[in-house]
Amino acid sequence: MIARSLALVLAAAACVGCGAWDAEARARDRARDWIDCEDVELAQRAESAWRASGCGRHVDVACTTSDNEPECIRVRFADASGVETTAPVETTGGESAPSTDDTATSAVRASLDERREDVLACASSERVVVRVEWDATGAITLGLGGDLGGSAEEGCVRAALADLRAPSGAPGSLLHLVRR
Numbered sequence: 001m002i003a004r005s006l007a008l009v010l011a012a013a014a015c016v017g018c019g020a021w022d023a024e025a026r027a028r029d030r031a032r033d034w035i036d037c038e039d040v041e042l043a044q045r046a047e048s049a050w051r052a053s054g055c056g057r058h059v060d061v062a063c064t065t066s067d068n069e070p071e072c073i074r075v076r077f078a079d080a081s082g083v084e085t086t087a088p089v090e091t092t093g094g095e096s097a098p099s100t101d102d103t104a105t106s107a108v109r110a111s112l113d114e115r116r117e118d119v120l121a122c123a124s125s126e127r128v129v130v131r132v133e134w135d136a137t138g139a140i141t142l143g144l145g146g147d148l149g150g151s152a153e154e155g156c157v158r159a160a161l162a163d164l165r166a167p168s169g170a171p172g173s174l175l176h177l178v179r180r
Contacts, residue, residue, distance in 0.1 A: 023048050023063040023070040030072040034059050049075065062175050064149070073131070075175045104167045105174055108132055108140075111164055112176050119178045122156035123148060127179035130157065134166035134173070145175060 024042060031040045031052030040054040042061075048070075049062040063072040112119065112130055119128060129145030142161055144154040166172065 023072070024050070026070040027061040027063050027072050028052065031059050031061050034061075034074065064145070073133075073173045073175065104134070104169055104172055108134070108164075108166050108172075108174065109176055112161075112178055115161060115164070116178050116180075118160040119157055120180065122160055123153045127177060128157075130176050130178055132166075132174050132176065133171075135171045136168060138165040138168040140164050140166055 027048075027050050028040055028042055031042070031050075031054075032038060035052065035054060035057040037055035037057065040052045042050040042052050044050050045060065046062070048064070049060070052059050052061055060075045061072050062075045063070040112132070119130060120126065123144065125148075128148060131143040131145055131149075133141045140161075142154075142158050142164070143149055144151070144157060148154055
């Protein structure tokens with residue numbers, strides 16, 4: 001009986017962390033770091049995307065969703081007038097802040113829009129979310145959101161956009177919806 005009870009306890013302990021991760025909690029944690037504020041409130045803007053506000057600042061956050069730990073990045077939501085907004089972010093540690101350089105972000109978005117047909121052809125879709133990260137040299141890493149992440153379609157988009165670069169300067173990241 002003791003051996004069986006011990007086996008149940010060990011099985012339960014092994015399963016701690018099993019199941020889906022909470023993307024909202026991860027978004028809140030990342031936002032706290034980015035805006036350097038412990039008292040952060042989230043307002044959902046889309047599925048797995050929030051506007052985090054606290055200490056007089058805000059940041060827009062979108063996270064991946066799956067059984068793996070969510071990965072969250074800064075994004076930009078359009079306000080009611082259609083103008084995209086973002087909050088300045090200061091970091092205090094070894095992590096690079098995503099770019100607040102509107103010139104770099106705008107240039108990357110424009111490049112993606114110019115190559116819209118290639119992206120949509122690769123994805124065999126009317127709309128697809130492209131995840132872009134770049135370093136200070138302008139080197140870009142691309143991925144697709146949702147179920148297309150890690151797929152053959154993502155490989156096709158990477159190949160089609162292999163020459164894409166961001167302006168050098170600050171590192172950054174964004175999610176960009178490409179649609180017809």
